[in-house]
Amino acid sequence: MLRLTLAQMRRSIGRLTAAGIAIAIGTAFVAATLVAGGVIERTSYDAVSASFADADLVVVPDADVLTEPALEQLRGLPGVVAADGQTGQWLELASGTRSTYREVTPRASHPRLESQDVVEGRLPEASGEVSLPSEVAERLRVGTGDELTLRREVWTPGADVEDGGTWSTQDEDVVVVGLTEDSAGAFADTGGSVVAFPDDVLAWTATAGGEVTYATGLVAVDDGVDVGTVRATVADALPQGVVVRTVDEQAEIRTRELTGDEDVFTAIVLGFAGVALLVAGLVITNTFQVLVAQRTRLLALLRCVGADRSQLRRSVLTEATILGVGGSLVGIVSGVALAQVLLTVLGGLNPEVPLPSVVVMTPAVVLAPLVVGTLVTVLAALSPARAATRVAPLAALRPADAPAVTSRAGRPRLVVASVLLVAGVGLLLVAALGLSRISPVLALGVGLLGGALSFVGVLVGAVFWVPGVVGRVGALLGRTGPAARLASANAVRNPRRTAATSTALLIGVTLVAMMSTGAASARTTLGEQLEAEFPVDVALGRESSDAQEQVVTDALVETVAAVEGVETVLPLRTPVLRLADGDAADTSTTTGAYVGSRDELTRLLRAPEQVEGLADDTIVVGERTATDLGLDDGQLVEVSAVDEATGEPVGDGSASLTVVVSTLKYGTVVTPATLEATGADVPVDEVWVRLADDADVAGTVADLQDAVAESPVWVSGAALERAMFQRVIDTLLAVVVGLLAAAVVIALIGVANTLSLSVIERRRESATLRAIGLSRRQLRGTLAVEGMVIAGVGALLGSVLGLLYGWAGSATVLSVVGEVRLEVPWRDLALVLVVAVGAGLLASVLPGRAAARTSPVQALAVD
Template identity: 55%
Template sequence: MLRLTLAQMRRSTGRLAAAGVAILIGTAFVAATLLAGGVLTRTTNDAIAARFADSDLVMGGPQAFAPQDADAIRAVDGVAAAEPVTATSVALEAGSRTVYQMAVPAPSDPRFDPLEVVEGALPSGPGQIAVPQDVADRLGLALGDEVANVRYVWDETDPEADAEEVRDELTVVGTLDDPYGAYAQMGGAAVVSAQDAATWAEEEGDDGTAPAVMVALDDDASLEAVRADLLAASPQDATAQTPDEYAQEAAAAQTGGEEVFTYVILAFAAVALVVAALVIANTFQVLVAQRTRTLALLRAVGANRRQLARSVLTEATILGVLSSLAGLVVGAGLVQVALLVARGADLGVPLPTTVTITPAVVLVPVLVGTFVTVLASFAPARAATRVSPLEALRPADAPRAGSGAGRVRLVLSLLLTVGGFALLAGGVALGMSGSPDVGLLAGVLGGALSFVGVVLGAVFWLPRVVGVVGRLLARTGPTARLATANTLRNPRRTTATSTALLIGVTLVAMMSTGAASARTSLSAALDDQYPVDVMVIGNGADGTVPQDVVAAVTAVEGVDDVVPATDLYAELPDGWGLAPTAVDPTEAAGVVRSPDTIAGLEPGTLLVPEGELQNAGLRVGETTRLTGPDGQTLDVVVALGSSETSLLTTQDARALAPDATTTRLWVSVDDPSDTDVVAAVQDAVAESGTPVEVVGAVVERAAMQSVVDTMLAVVVGLLGVAVVIALIGVANTLSLSVIERRRESATLRAIGLSRRRLRWLLAMEGMLIAGVGAVLGIALGVVYGWAGAATALSLLGDVSFAVPWRDVAIVLVVALAAGFLASVVPGRTAARTSPVAALAVD
């Protein structure tokens, strides 16, 4: 039976290879994620371990080590040297420059020194310092130069006294390199004498304890024996670990961040694998259908059902193992290449030269890949057992994958879809009513359930959608009608192929819709916080912004409009002070990002932000009296404002404070994403010499948006893998159709279909399958994206529902182009079919 399985695999090499690529990509994704996670962990570990240089053991634990603890450690038999891990911060001043730098004491044993001396030597006594090469360059220091450590020392006996500035003049005796990144996380370290380090630490109020002690052993000492003795001689709960052990534990305690990162990426890999499973299931279904006659023949000559099922599963296992191994190699290769590139780019972190292959890194992708493949082949294997021996005797018709689906599936998918969407709606409602955490939980669960329901039920409705789209297309000519009819011949296969794409597209559309909504909502929130793109605020004694500054700002290229504003101080009748800004509403309308900012601003009105309203004890609609700095009064009606400060009109301000000058400029820019304008404004203002401050909301807005955009790009990139796999599925389905329809293609050629139109026929089939999957995926994704945004962003205030039209268009075009591309190779095969083949009789 195995020989037969292998023979059948050889006959279907092409099919299997295409399915294998899907699994290969999925496992490569998993392997690369695990390996990259490993590299990250190792880089962190190495950086921590590097600090301990060549020490044999590191004493650590919850308790710090006092100097006498270190002495006790030194006294242990077999210990050659021991040194507490300490560091102190110094401010090195040379000329007019100051560099803040960590400094460590010169090690008592060379085994404790992770640094390399570039020039000179390590300090041998007080008053000497060795500095990192880059610090020496920044401060312009050479060997023998003087540099001061500037410290502020408090007199503990006199708490009222100011700190006293102390300058320790130090001689540079060496420059250092940190080849292992031992101090990379602290921005490098200078080395000073142990005495100096101790003195400075003491003066800063340091009690002289250390979190860890490095231990170097005698050459002939046994690590395990000394370890036991050390623990006995140390404070309770102390640990004695090798530097690697210590680093692993420290890194794990420190972050856990890398692991979260790895899990998140693995979730994306899981999506890719689910899509790959669909492609595999599809391929095997067709393989079984193609082999119906062979299978029936086997049944007729005595093979039992179990043997047939086993044959299919064996085939899947072989395919799974081979593709997963290939995926592992590809994944490892990618990470290795990335590592080489990163090392070449010199990121300032010492990266390992090669990836570390651990059993987990090998086993997890291979097992997962194989498992997914075998799992995906279960349904086809069952189909194989249903082939009756009689079918060997029937004439060979075009193989048909089973169509239609069970009632159980219909009910299950309906329950999941309806229930899931109900839960999702509930989540949104919860989120909108102020409990976004519970809402999100319900929303994610509901979204996931409803999506599973939609995918399960796709076989019921997706072919109908294809039919409707096809009927619209069919008006364009007979080729389109043929394409539609062909696509609907195998509803289940079309559904599976289209669904594979739908999954990826839904997720991509969801993320980009969510991001677009987040961007718009954030933007709205930012509009409230920063009503204008750039503000120029007077910073002098009276805060006036003189006319020449106004002119200078107006002249900056990229500045659209400049509106002067005045900051006032006014008191309410109860003595509460307000600091409203006064602008001309008409002028201001031209510069504010959101018209809400100045909505309702008119003479006689004071716009007060919601928070301020309560503090000042004001109610919307009431009339209150403001008293200006010189005693003038003004009656105003209180209205609710949306900006961060209270607002008045310039007219009213004049009544309140006739002498007030312009203290603030509201500036709008031509292009809100152009952050260079702020720098240009700053330069223009600096030239005028007036003390003013420039605040660029536009910079913050752009930064915020770039965070959202970057995250979106990463997520979409990761999901893109799933889309690529799905497109392989489209190509696979098309080429299967071509093989099955060989005679039919030949007939069409014989009755007058040109090669070009035959290729076009397949292209239309590909685009129909891909296009429908993409359109439905986009629709679903937009709904999910909105639901997610409504739930999660409701805290920000009003959520705007945005459709990322550009992204939607890109996804659609990519799907159609890919559907087209997927048809190229199958189309060439079909077009090569000679019309003579139509005459052939099996």
């Protein structure tokens, strides 16, 4: 039987290749995902271990017990070459008008504990010296021997407890003595660390927060000394509760902590691979149904010459096992090759990230896809294998009629499908219509359960309603001619097979449509929330409030307005106002304000309704600011301008204004007439910018930063946040659609298999039609319409289901953010339908040619 099985596989190599491609795509996902997870884990491990330099031991205290005296004690232990604590501060470095925030760490006491390499100059050897990462030096436009300013915030306690204390900014000039490179990636997440003299770092840390303590300590052991012995000595010298680990042990622990989210990522991608394998299983089932139908006469003859049912079953399952192993091996090779290509490309695009040059093969990368792919193939072949043994030898000598759905078997299925669908829809409605306001986590769990139950109900009951939809659509097309009428009738002759084929496509399309709908709704909903939260695209202002000179000048405003992509520019004054309750003059509070006219702000703000009530006799107060200040809508307040530092009046007048609480989140807004009434002379110190709707946000903001690089102003705004948010959604959507597209491709292979089986079962019918005058073109057209109807209905139903699931998911997840805007991604849905119908047409080409090639006489002579 094995030789016969192999011979049959050689004869059916074309059809088996299609099924093999289906299983290979699914296993390629599994292999590539496992490889990617390994790369992420390895990269994280290397980055963590690189931060330990060439140390042998890592000291992890459970409290603030690792101090400088404790390190001095460790340095005196036998076998210890060096011991350092890991600490650092984020400080501002400035050179002229250029500045950056960077982590500053002390120079290691021994070269083995220094994690960065010197590429020019040297490391600090005295107070006031620093070494910079090369890219930081390039950004600040400094080199070895140049001076720069190190700026830090210092807390000065007050004279008594009630006084508290104050924060002040202190500047310190330092000299650049060297440039460094983080070749091992120890500071890959921060872009390198500034190295300073140890005494300086200790002094800066002490002034910022008291006694210096270290989160971890590094210990280098002398060559030839047993690390385990020194480990025990170090542990005995430190207080109880301090853990001493080897570098490998600590790196593994930190890697597991860092890659927890990556495990989630791996699980999500494996979920998409599972979808592809599920669809592949449906395709493989159809493929073996075709093969069994093709070999009906052969199987009957085998039964006649003595082969029993178990042998035939084993023959089909052996063929499935060989196919599963072969397809899985192809998928493993393809997945690993894809991962290697991506690794090479990413390594070239991001040379600063220390990615491995080649993928690391592990037993899991090979065995998991191989076992899963083979198991799915064998399980998918069980039903065709059982069908091959059901027909008696003599009855099997004639091709069997297409099986029909019996009501006896259908009633339990219908009940199960109905229960699952009703329960799932109910849970979805509960999650989407208010549960998220009580508990977002619970709502998400209930929504996922409801979606899963309802979708399983749809799939279980597909055999009842999918053929009906296919028949109605075919009936509409049947009015166009006899070929379409024949296609409509043939598409529903075997409801189970039609439902299985259309369902395979429905699964992939549903997920694609769901993700597209969810992404579109999330983009619109969160975009509106961002516009309400941050209505200004870009804002510019002077860096230091202590600066006496006028920074935001007319020339600067003209420079900003000239940048390509800028649509509207509004210079603003930001006085500090005192608001006194008109009914209680002794009750007052101070707040910052923006000065602008209603027309100007309406043109500039992304949410112009926030200044709808602004007038010369009103003050617009953000809802959260109103809550903080205890102001009510319609309240009368007396407004005057004061000095921000001293609180003393800076004008000789005041204005009585009515409070208008708006949807503006924070801050207050008054008109120029109000500021004039206070008599305060406040210079322009901010510029608000609105970008054109079609502007390249990232490029325009970068151009704005370059345009004002020589001026001491900051540049910020919500445009970058919105653009980043949209890029994240678009990127995730592209990845998800790309992953799910594999399931759609596999499903279309199933359409071709279904049509091939139809050709086999209808050979005599096709011959009869040819004999009475149906042309080859019309016969091919019949199969083309049938393929397009099956694929089109699957895509249409999947799009509708995906739209509904996408809306339900958006309402569940986004309702905690604000009012949810449900969107319909018409372009994406239309594209899916066009591709599906076109692919259904393409899938009918080979079966149509096979049907048209057979002459009427030959087909009628089957018996």
